[in-house]
Amino acid sequence: MKLPAVAIAAAFASGIACGFTSAIARHTNSRAEVALFLILSAAFLLAGVFLNRGGGHPSATAAASLCCWVLLGVAAACIEEQPRDAHHILSLADAGTINLKSPLRFDGRLRDEPETLPWGFGYQIDLTEVEYEGVGLRTSGGLRLSYARPAGEKPFQILHAGDAISFLTQARLPRVYRDEGAFDRRAYLSHQGVDLVATLRTGELLELVEPARPSVSGWIARARRRLREEIDVRWHDQPDVAGILRAMLLGDRNFVDRDEATDFQKTGAFHVLAVAGLHVGAMAVILFWIGRKLRWPRLWTTIFTLLLLFAYVAVVDQRAPVLRAALMAAMVLLGGFFFVRLDLLNSAAIAALLLLVARPSALRDSSFQLSFLAIGCIGGLALPWLERTAQPYARGLRGWRDVTRDVSHVPRAIQFRIDLRSLAKAMGSVVPARLSRVPGNLTASGLAFLLRAWELLVLTLVLQLGMLPLMASEFHRITFAAPIVNLAAVPLTGIVVPLGFLTMISGLIFPTLATALAAPLSWATLALLHVVQRFAHVNSFSYRIPGPPMWITLSFLVALVCAMVCLRADFSPRRVVTRCLYGILAMLTLVIAVSPFPPRRAAGQLEVTVLDVGQGDSLLVVSPLGRTLLIDGGGAFGGFPGHEQARGPDPGEEAVSPYRWSRNFKQIDIVALTHAHQDHLGGLIAILDNFRVGQLWIGREVKSPAMARLEALAREKRIPVEYESRGKSFFMDGVEGHFLWPDPSNADSAAAAKNNDSLVLHLKYRDRTLLLPGDAEKQAERAMIAENPESDLQADVLKVGHHGSKNSTTDEFLHIVHPSLAIISAGEDNPYGHPSRELIQRLHAAGTRILRTDQDGAVHIITDGEKLQVTCFIPCAERTTSTASGGTEPPDQTQHNQ
Secondary structure (H helix, E strand, O other): OOOHHHHHHHHHHHHHHHHHHHHHHHOOOOHHHHHHHHHHHHHHHHHHHHHHHOOOOHHHHHHHHHHHHHHHHHHHHHHHOOOOOOOEHHHHHHOOOOOOOOOEEEEEEEOOOOEEEOOEEEEEEEEEEEEEOOEEEEOEOEEEEEEEOOOOOOOOOOOOOOOEEEEEEOOEOOOOOOOOOOOOHHHHHHHOOOOEEEEOOOHHHEEEEEOOOOOHHHHHHHHHHHHHHHHHHHOOOOHHHHHHHHHHHHOOOOOOOHHHHHHHHHOOOHHHOOOOHHHHHHHHHHHHHHHHHOOOOHHHHHHHHHHHHHHHHHHOOOOHHHHHHHHHHHHHHHHHHOOOOOOHHHHHHHHHHHHHHHOHHHHHOHHHHHHHHHHHHHHHHHHHHHHHOOHHHHHHOOOOOOHHHHHHOOHHHHHHHHHHHHHHHHHHOOOOHHHOOHHHHHHHHHHHHHHHHHHHHHHHHHHHHHOHHHHHHHHOEEEOOHHHHHHHHHHHHHHHHHHHHHHHHHHHHOHHHHHHHHHHHHHHHHHHHHHHHHHHOOHHHEEEOOOOOHHHHHHHHHHHHHHHHHHHOOOOOHHHHHHHHHHHHHHHHHHHHHOOOOOOOOOOOEEEEEOOOOOOOOEEEEOOOOOEEEEOOOOOOOOEOOEOOOOOOOHHHHHHHHHHHHOOOOEEEEEEEOOOOHHHHOOHHHHHHHOEEEEEEEOOOEOOHHHHHHHHHHHHOOOOEEEOOOOOEEEEOOEEEEEEEOOHHHOOOEOOOOHHHOOEEEEEEOOEEEEEOOOOOHHHHHHHHHHOOHHHHOOOEEEOHHHHOOOOOOHHHHHHHOOOEEEEOOOOOOOOOOOOHHHHHHHHHOOOEEEEHHHHOOEEEEEOOOOEEEEEOOOOEOOOOEOOOOOEOOOEOOEEOO
């Protein structure tokens, strides 16, 4: 077996996948199951040993060994999937032992140094105790605490990693959007050991209980913090450079502006912002080069490189790509010391095996999958292909004037060297004798540069194509600029990373040297940023797509693996089979890039989906023939005063767009903005960026930066903007739409957005009607009642105005509309108390069925014009729950929308 480590790692990963699948399906794990898998794996291992010693067939021995690794993988998955400890903070909350709805006093230890954020501080805390109703309870788990320090306020505590602290706060589970396809932030943070998040209202609520004892981890954390501070001080007048360097050198992307991060994504160069294999490889190469230049013995060069390499890994973000690259670099260095050359795929497989043994759930981590898929593409496709094309010539350039070295090269490389010497001789004959070697040397250097550029281009293309299905599924983006941008980004990263660490370390010891080094480092960083932004602003170089179906992804990966095998195998029809596989991969690549699959919709029926976007509004309307109308896009947190670049989650990017992609929608016929409040407008920037939009409808024009940015983006993308008001109507595939508000007599631009300026839309499809009032409150409701006949206001379904505020959906308005179903779009545990107790009581008194996005997730309505079918994301059949303000809801029969 030429790649034994690959086979073992694949078998172990397959066992882990089977273990997770079975554990999820049964929702249970027992020690008996784990013991059974361990016993079976031991039995297969003994069988393999017996067959090997008894002269059995090698295939039987290998099969027994691989079965052993599969069963070990199943056992590892089952061990990790064991239920949480009863004292875990989430277990205490689930059991009702503590109530997260109220402020609690927590005790814990800082996992790392306090993290400096653009608006304050962040703390990663390992919990040890929680106090509830005066009783201290032992606990465990992770909590992320944020403190938005007021401008000008000095730090209230000097804290360090390992310090025992006590603090009072109201913790909560990380926010999630309960929509199909939405980004699962809760699972993402859970993989980082964060179970709860909280905000510290004032520094006086946190106190130091006991300083940390000296430890290696504490010293490393302080070193990391000192390096961050060095970047902040050294580039305080260049915040864009400081943010990029923090990300590239230390893995801290908190100071990278969202627009800059998007530019890196658009150009396929985002990997340079996340410390990964490229950064680790650059550090390993430069450290080994330094050792060789100092003429140290191989032993000391290896020790020097390994020590500094692992010191580097210790101070950066220890993600799967970083650990994979560090382990592979260590294996290459140790293999070279013992004069053993390891195959790239074998060394990657050993690294994967070690990481999976340490944490089997890493298999489900997208960064793990992408990292090892990338190294598989390099080792399985790019390097074998380059070995047959460019690399023999690149090696032939070494010592090309030395005739005695010709015999060590393949025939075509020998001929290349002969031709190069002949060309150099001819060029040298036409220049002065003292310069006769210059033309040949310049030609060889130029050829070496072109060959290296070609190798980098091939590597980039292979990575882009090989990782296409996973990138499309995870990030929904196709970029054509990546091969070109990476020709500059990769070399610049190779300069920035070692030079950046040299500058930071020099700043701690020799500030004058650091000042001298900071200038070229700034130039290199700005050059990288300039290249990325230049290509990112060309719209045709990047576009967003839905993720491919699973069968397409699996077919692509199978064809990719088969192509890798064919490149390494030696059989007579290999060339024909390889070309066929290339054709299949090209066809599947085109299918993924074009995404020709039609949207999933209910043909001949009207669909309305009220999405869960937290404390905001977003509704998707799909006509019977498939035309789409998106009303609002939810809203992103606008940032802290003076630090608007530090924004929170964007529901337009994390909820609304993924929901549309999950249903394979690639365009939106109409986007409508009810009014210019952030919780309705904020997510539309991402929507206009991600989809082809036919028209933008706006109610009342408002003079605000957010509205101006939206309209400027619409003009840039040549999207027509129309202003709607009461009295206007439209028809869309049999659906009648009537605008009931705002009043056209007040068409002038307003200085600020108001709830009562909301665009109110009444939809009718045959005998069924829906009323969508945005954030309209009682003043607008009274005006609509006065200006419209009652028949124009009646609706079967009412999207309750202003997230269930007590100032909306008055008794009079509710009596006239007379809905059978009311849907409230509100954020879970929102600070406004929506929906209000009074509103819930009014709906109950009217006999109206209530659904809420904060409890039911996305609510999906389908009607053929007669029957009304309602489903929701979270199963909520036969449920009677308490409202946020103390009311109760009647049971309903809502189904889960798969």
